[in-house]
Amino acid sequence: MSVKYSVVLRKNPAKSAEPGKYYAHAQAYGEMDFDSLCEEVNGRCTVTRADVSAVLESVLDSMNKGLANGQIVRLGNFGSFQIGVRSHGAAKEKEFIPTMIRGTKISFRPGKLLTNMQKTLNYAQVAKLPVKVTTNV
Incomplete structure (x- = not known):
């Protein structure tokens, strides 16, 4: 088995005047x-x-x-999970209030099992998936 990818053109939003570059984009097949x-x-x-x-x-x-x-949840060689928070900034530490927290995210850090798997992957280029078109009716 190999990881399927297509090649797509992407522009750098910070340098929109520069021409785009082509990058690999992973394509999932099934779940x-x-x-x-x-x-x-x-x-x-x-x-x-x-x-x-x-x-x-x-x-x-x-x-x-x-x-x-x-708590950090560690699942052995699989990896660990931890809550992170996103917030608005305050000019001074004493000005920060809990309502400035916008939300949370769960961070995953892969362990040895997944890190080692990534080192042995093979890759296969495939055609780009068609762009989904939505219409407002």
């Missing part, structure tokens, strides 16, 4: 949903698909609780 993941794991070990589903749901619930409490 692995929760049920497919459970089935895949079931095929690699002795636990049932229902057991895999129950464990993964429990892991997600525990991750949710840990992240909501401000």
